[in-house]
Amino acid sequence: MIKVEHLTKSYANVLAVEDVSFEVGEGEIVGLLGPNGAGKTTTMRILTCFMPATSGTASVAGYDVFTDSLNVRKQIGYLPENVPLYPEMRVNEYLLFRAKLKKVPSKERNSRIQECLERCGIREVEKQIIGTLSKGYRQRVGLADTLLHDPKILILDEPTIGLDPNQIRQIRQLIKALGEKHTVLLSTHILPEVEMICGRVIIINRGKVVAMDTPSNLLTSLKGGATVHLEVAGKAERIKSALSAIPGVTKVLGSENGDINNFVVEADGDKDIREDIFKCIVKNNWILYELRREKASLEDIFHQITTQES
Numbered sequence: 001m002i003k004v005e006h007l008t009k010s011y012a013n014v015l016a017v018e019d020v021s022f023e024v025g026e027g028e029i030v031g032l033l034g035p036n037g038a039g040k041t042t043t044m045r046i047l048t049c050f051m052p053a054t055s056g057t058a059s060v061a062g063y064d065v066f067t068d069s070l071n072v073r074k075q076i077g078y079l080p081e082n083v084p085l086y087p088e089m090r091v092n093e094y095l096l097f098r099a100k101l102k103k104v105p106s107k108e109r110n111s112r113i114q115e116c117l118e119r120c121g122i123r124e125v126e127k128q129i130i131g132t133l134s135k136g137y138r139q140r141v142g143l144a145d146t147l148l149h150d151p152k153i154l155i156l157d158e159p160t161i162g163l164d165p166n167q168i169r170q171i172r173q174l175i176k177a178l179g180e181k182h183t184v185l186l187s188t189h190i191l192p193e194v195e196m197i198c199g200r201v202i203i204i205n206r207g208k209v210v211a212m213d214t215p216s217n218l219l220t221s222l223k224g225g226a227t228v229h230l231e232v233a234g235k236a237e238r239i240k241s242a243l244s245a246i247p248g249v250t251k252v253l254g255s256e257n258g259d260i261n262n263f264v265v266e267a268d269g270d271k272d273i274r275e276d277i278f279k280c281i282v283k284n285n286w287i288l289y290e291l292r293r294e295k296a297s298l299e300d301i302f303h304q305i306t307t308q309e310s
């Protein structure tokens with residue numbers, strides 16, 4: 001549905017996007033993840049025909065964003081970074097105004113507006129002045145606006161920014177629900193967001209794609225393997241040397257705490273060494289109080305990828 005090839009955009013002397021290529025298939029929810037200034041908004045503005053790229057190509061639903069912008073716009077619902085709304089208008093007036101602008105046929109306008117109000121959970125505020133709505137509700141009005149012309153593809157730039165945790169949760173659920181009918185490309189710098197909503201993540205940093213995969217594949221591909229925390233009663237030195245002798249174990253860090261010792265065991269690759277650790281402890285008649293595997297979080301991966309020197 002979205003195809004981006006070797007896209008580059010420079011502003012005066014800033015290279016905002018550099019040789020970015022990716023695809024988004026029909027029905028996918030893909031997260032564009034990156035720190036501030038990574039080039040997320042720039043990429044989205046190119047895809048939504050707000051500005052041209054310096055080089056490279058991009059197409060949306062088969063239409064070229066440079067040569068066929070009218071058709072591209074018909075296929076896309078775009079929620080910009082700062083949702084521009086008219087604060088003095090009522091929700092239903094605003095949506096009607098937008099529906100006209102988007103050339104929704106007059107006989108369909110009312111039913112489209114009703115459907116969008118319903119899907120975004122804002123029917124009860126349809127007569128309210130936009131300026132008096134909470135930020136979360138204004139965001140929903142923005143989302144309803146993106147849906148008015150029933151686009152196949154939604155491009156949402158930081159849809160949950162500035163919302164409180166409850167509103168964030170509601171907007172995420174809403175986006176997930178929208179993802180059942182639409183292809184969604186959303187940008188965020190919030191990691192749990194992509195883990196919760198997206199089937200696939202494209203991590204960009206300083207204008208370049210640095211990783212692209214499902215959240216779970218990114219997690220398993222993190223180098224360094226797993227870390228296991230354990231709490232064991234017994235002689236610290238003996239335990240440490242026994243643990244170090246387990247095949248695959250690369251490092252054992254320990255702290256003595258009276259009779260009970262805490263250890264952090266690091267192991268190679270994907271192997272789950274908990275079973276071997278458990279057997280080792282039982283064989284030696286030590287008492288195990290805790291055994292916990294710590295998986296790398298997407299946050300670790302993001303940090304690792306976006307802080308590497310290029």
Ligand SMILES: Nc1ncnc2c1ncn2[C@@H]1O[C@H](COP(=O)(O)OP(=O)(O)OP(=O)(O)O)[C@@H](O)[C@H]1O
Pocket residue numbers: 011012014015016034035036037038039040041042043081189
């Ligand atoms: N109109 C502009 N003129 C000059 N430089 C710009 C312009 N717009 C963006 N930039 C620069 O391009 C780079 C990428 O910006 P962009 O807004 O795409 O990042 P972003 O990933 O959306 O960041 P954020 O998370 O802060 O929204 C930044 O270095 C930014 O300063």
Ligand SMILES: [Mg+2]
Pocket residue numbers: 040041042081157
């Ligand atoms: Mg941005």
